[in-house]
Amino acid sequence: MSKVLIVEDEESIADIEKDYLELSGFEVKICNDGTSGLAEALTGKYDILILDIMLPGVDGYEICRRVREKQNIPIIMVSAKKEDIDKIRGLGMGADDYMTKPFSTSELVARVKAHLAAYQRLVNTPENDVLEIRGLRIDKTARRVFVNGEEKQFTTKEFDLLTFLAEHPNHVYTRDELFREIWGMDSIGDIATVTVHIKKIREKIEADTSKPQYIETIWGVGYRFRA
Numbered sequence: 213m214s215k216v217l218i219v220e221d222e223e224s225i226a227d228i229e230k231d232y233l234e235l236s237g238f239e240v241k242i243c244n245d246g247t248s249g250l251a252e253a254l255t256g257k258y259d260i261l262i263l264d265i266m267l268p269g270v271d272g273y274e275i276c277r278r279v280r281e282k283q284n285i286p287i288i289m290v291s292a293k294k295e296d297i298d299k300i301r302g303l304g305m306g307a308d309d310y311m312t313k314p315f316s317t318s319e320l321v322a323r324v325k326a327h328l329a330a331y332q333r334l335v336n337t338p339e340n341d342v343l344e345i346r347g348l349r350i351d352k353t354a355r356r357v358f359v360n361g362e363e364k365q366f367t368t369k370e371f372d373l374l375t376f377l378a379e380h381p382n383h384v385y386t387r388d389e390l391f392r393e394i395w396g397m398d399s400i401g402d403i404a405t406v407t408v409h410i411k412k413i414r415e416k417i418e419a420d421t422s423k424p425q426y427i428e429t430i431w432g433v434g435y436r437f438r439a
Contacts (some may be wrong), residue, residue, distance in 0.1 A: 214240045214328055217258040219249030219275065220290070223266050225313075229262065232317040233324065246327030253279045260328055262320070264297055265291040265302065273305050280306030284355075284368045286327035291316070296404050303408040306367045309395060326396035331368065343378050347425060347437070348417055353360060357417070369394060373406075374413050377427060381439035384430050400414040410435060 216238045220226035223244060230240045241258070243249035247269035253261055261279060265272035277286055289302040292313040309323060329372070341352040344357075348386045349358040355371055357364045372394050377385070387406040391397070395405070414421045427438045 213237065213239045214259040215257060215325065216260050216262060217253055218242045218247070218262045219246065219253070219272070220262070220264045220265065222247060222264075229320060232321050236321050236325070238280060238324070246272070246275060250275045250278060254282060256283060258285065259331075260286045260288070260324055262288050262290060262324070263307070265289060265298070273301060276305040276307050278301065280367060286322060286331050286368065287319075288327065290320075296378070299404045300408050303351070303405055304412060308367070308369045323395075323397060330372070330394075330396050345378060345381075346425070348378075350378055361415050366413075366416065370409055370413050370416075373409050374417070374427075377435065377437035381413055381437045384433055384436045386434040390434065 214237075216233055218226050218229055218240060220229070220242065221244050224267070226242045226244065228291075230242055235239045241252065243252050246267035249263070249267065250270050252258075253275060263272045263275055267275075272289055272291070276289065279285075279287065286309070287307045288309045288311060289307040290311045290313060291298060291302070294312050302310050306366055308327060311320065313414055343350040343352070347360045351357070352375060355366075357366050357371065357374065372376060373390065376390070376393055385393075387403045390406050391403070414427060417426055418424045426438060430436055
């Protein structure tokens with residue numbers, strides 16, 4: 213049974229999320245403040261984290277950053293903040309997804325299932341594949357990325373997105389298509405998620421992010437990995 217940690221200070225919201233997730237077969241723990249949420253998240257006992265941003269004690273951004281330093285489990289950030297800058301900051305901290313309140317609980321459950329399914333598939337992949345493209349080395353088995361021999365640290369979704377694009381060179385993908393492929397669901401307007409992840413990937417693999425040699429922006433369409 214997969215274990216879910218919800219860090220949410222609005223108890224009524226947390227209780228509803230917990231009920232729906234338990235009905236779907238998950239084991240759920242709730243923390244109502246950031247301090248206890250951070251401590252619980254760092255125990256390593258959970259398969260996925262649902263994290264509010266505005267929390268007493270320690271905010272969600274800091275929890276996300278601290279957890280991501282230790283673990284690669286999926287992190288879904290939730291917030292009433294609708295501005296793109298808040299999404300960009302959350303995703304930049306290493307979150308895999310960002311949901312804006314209010315949202316349907318059934319959508320949350322669907323996203324939890326999609327993230328866990330994708331994570332389990334990647335963790336359990338047996339093949340020993342390595343992609344090498346002009347100084348970029350992607351070790352799919354070890355989930356490690358090297359640029360000219362220097363290892364770069366990638367979050368789960370950053371690695372998944374880079375690998376997918378590298379495995380399909382010269383194909384132009386829209387942001388919606390990439391969201392469906394990597395996050396396993398429709399974007400529902402969350403295009404900023406893909407944009408931020410592409411930006412973070414470029415910062416790690418490109419010598420000059422203003423003139424990318426690997427991932428090109430096709431204006432008005434999406435992105436393409438240059439073979």
